[in-house]
Every structure is written in structure tokens, then in C-alpha cells.
Amino acid sequence: MRKYLAVAAVLICAFATPVVAEDLEFLLVNNSSSALTGFYVSAASSEHWEENLLEGSILASNYEVTVVIADGLSTCIYDIRGVFQDGDVVEDLALDLCELGEYTFTD
Template identity: 60%
Template sequence: MKSIVAVQFIAAVFFATAAHAEDLEFVLVNDSSSDLVEFNVSPASSGNWEGDLLDSGYLAPNYEVGVLIADGLQTCVYDIRGVFDDGSSVEDYSLDLCDLGEYTFLD
């Protein structure tokens, strides 16, 4: 696997700030054969996807990057969506990001 990409994405979604909320950190890995061109993380209680954390960038195959969710919420349970340049997408629901450590997209 290639080394960690030097850029760290920060998801400062700026929900209402909750006291004592902790930031959530994990490593995002693209082990698929396509570029990851959109990456969304939303609280599981939300009915909508939050903004693209790649911010018009992309994560190439065989690369990884650190992700920081600093939204001020006191929840650990989030949904994740990845969209790839080949038109495919993956959605994963109700993930405990407090215990995740790493999330890998595969073919």
C-alpha cells in the first residue's frame, strides 16, 4: 500500500456544538480499482447526506487519508457514502465511528 496522502480532510460540518463532544478520527482507504470522487459522512439520525468531504478532489486507488469529523455532536453512529469515477457508489449505514479506526472501500 502506498503511503498516507499528506492531506487530511476535515469535516467541520458545524452542527450545533454540544458540550464535551469529541472529534472522531479514522483512516479512509481506497482499495477499489476506481478513483473515489465523493465521500459523505452524515449522522445516522439525518435524512440527508452532508457535503462532500473530498471537496472536489479525489482519492486514488491504493491510497489512504486521515479523516477528522469535528461536528460537535455527541453521537458515534454515522452513515457513509462513497461515489467513484466509474459511476458506482457504496453506502454503509449505522457505523460506530468512535470504534472504527479505518474504513476501506473495496471492489
């Protein structure tokens, strides 16, 4: 009996693969009438926003950019925050970025 348990344990270890977080990628589209000056993405479980992904640049109205989230986390659920040149702030919570594909800001 012990021999079979040992063989089973070896087989389980041989086929076990580490969980590797994949980068998340989606298209960010600004279809609003104001330039996007700040874009923040944080895991929904976090209490704080991560750094501004547009730091030092803007996403003008009617432009788009590919966003890659390579934070090493194994979650798909994130919160996003957009800050606009006209002072508006938009937050969208608990988005599934693994399924998103595209996120569009509008007026």
C-alpha cells in the same frame, strides 16, 4: 434535613461536567480499482447527506487519507457514502465511528 439536601445539590453541581463532543478520526482507505470522487458522512439520525468531504479532489485507488469529523455531535453512529469515478456508489449505514479506526473501500 434541608441543610443536607442543599449540600448534596452543591456537590452534584460541583462535580457535574458538561458533555463535550470529541472529534472522530479514522483512516479512509481506497483499495478499489476506481478513484473515490465523493465521500459523505452524516449522523445516522439525519435524513440528508452532509457535504462532500473530497470536494475538489479525489482519493485515488490504493491511497488513504485521515478523516476528521468535527461536527460537535455527541453521537458515534454515522452513515457513510462513497461515490466513485466509474459511477459506483457505496453506502454503509449505522457505523460506530468511535470504534472504527479504519474504513476500506474494495471492489
